[in-house]
Amino acid sequence: MIETPLNRDFIHGALDIEQTPAGLLPHRLPAWARAQCPDAQLLMAESQPSGVRLVFQTAATALELDVLATKRVYSGLGPRPDGIYDLFIGGQLAQQNSVQGGRILNINMASGATTVTEGEAQTLRFSGLPPEQKTVEIWLPHDEVTELVSLRSDAPLSPVPTAGRRRWVHHGSSISQGSNTTHPSGIWPAVAALRSGFELLNLGYSGNALLDPFVARSIRALPAELISIKIGINLVNKDLMRLRAFGPALHGFLDTIREGHPDTPLLVLSPVFCPIHETLPGPSVYDMDALADGRLLFKAGGSADEVRQGKLTLSVIREQLRAIVEQRRTGDANLHYVDGLELYGPNDNLRLPLPDELHPDAASHRLIGERFAGLLQDLRHGAAPGAA
Structure with a gap:
């Protein structure tokens, strides 16, 4: 598999990309705005990648994406469903997948107090993709903080520019x-x-x-x-x-x-x-x-x-x-x-x-x-x- 270094050219729908110890964390507010309102709910929401997707062109038939997901567990309600990753080919939904495990954010519903249990990155796999050159989009979970660690494929990837798109x-x-x-x-x-x-x-x-x-x-x-x-x-x-x-x-x-x-x-x-x-x-x-x-x-x-x-x-x-x-x-x-x-x-x-x-x-x-x-x-x- 070929490893492609991830950078902002591959990430659409984010305003800022933070380099974390694990990888790249997309943000939907710029850093200067986050500094003006350090509210915990806002910071969690804007770092959940709703509408954020990886976009590239490739002839690959197999992809592997390593991610560190932050799963939320609410007291009295238990864990939420794992976040879904939607893979589009040529604008059409082709596959869906998810990962288990990762970082756990425990939230006390009564007090609002939170604790974090650290976890490991997990691998998301997509296979059986058509072998011709195509545009692939991987939509990240809309309600699960996702750090992008690495991306591998069985053929080269190239970013898709947004210039000219409405x-x-x-x-x-x-x-x-x-x-x-x-x-x-x-x-x-x-x-x-x-x-x-x-x-x-x-x-x-x-x-x-x-x-x-x-x-x-x-x-x-x-x-x-x-x-x-x-x-x-x-x-x-x-x-x-x-x-x-x-x-x-x-x-x-x-x-x-x-x-x-x-x-x-x-x-x-x-x-x-x-x-x-x-x-x-x-x-x-x-x-x-x-x-x-x-x-x-x-x-x-x-x-x-x-x-x-x-x-x-x-x-x-x-x-x-x-x-x-x-x-x-x-x-x-x-x-x-x-x-x-x-x-x-x-x-x-x-x-x-x-x-x-x-x-x-x-x-x-x-x-x-x-x-x-x-x-x-x-x-x-x-x-x-x-x-x-």
Whole structure:
């Protein structure tokens, strides 16, 4: 087998590559941004390679990728399923695989305390690939920190440049990162990108779509032919912000992006349907009775009376997002509002309920991605992709 030294030329969908003692760790936030917010959940989410993939051309029929995966174990729930690696050939999903073992991150659900048990790198194998020259993409697990150690093949590999490909930069929450779906190309932004031909850069961070200025500055500096931000659910379930702060924070976020992208199509997506927070504010809290039975469910920790005090609900946020986009569109024709209920609404919830009351399942991710791809087709043909 031929060993190919890994470098950033082979890694698509990351903003920074860290050299660790084990190998290369892709990050979805630059180092300067990570330094501005050393929040443990954000740092874990941005280092989980949602939308990140190895891309190369080769005639190889067999590949071996050594990885050091960080597996999470939650107290009371046990280990999560092993992360899936999706191998694409010529844009089509051809094989899937996973590795067992690696580093273990133990998380106490009650206290939030964590402990780490170190582990060894494992080998991922793909075989039986067609012998002709082809473009191969290996999508890394969307919710499992993955350090890339080494790559081997039975024929030479060469990187595929991204120049000339249309880049879509998307920012959102755990739903955009892919929570509750089963494999990395099944997250809804990946479904939409694969159907519409965009090069995806996924800045969806679990629990952290919070209008952080460093995210807006990161987007401002990136090349992009399309930008979208999906805002709302984390502002509610973190109970981070009141109505008075929300409008100016959103304006500031959009202003910063527009400093670098004055004319790029910019889509503002409101939250998809989530019954527990449609009219009840956050924070989201664990359902402790369900947790005692080994099930992870969420419920709203706020009350309807608190809305009058400025607490946010999803209904309030949709109303505000629509109004702010309409206001700004008088001088920005490339700014568009997309109602999240068009992507996943009350009728969809009856057929495909949220399994933990907060995150869509795999079938719902596909539905959302396919619908969003349709909106992108509308945009490409000159029609506004939504209500504004």
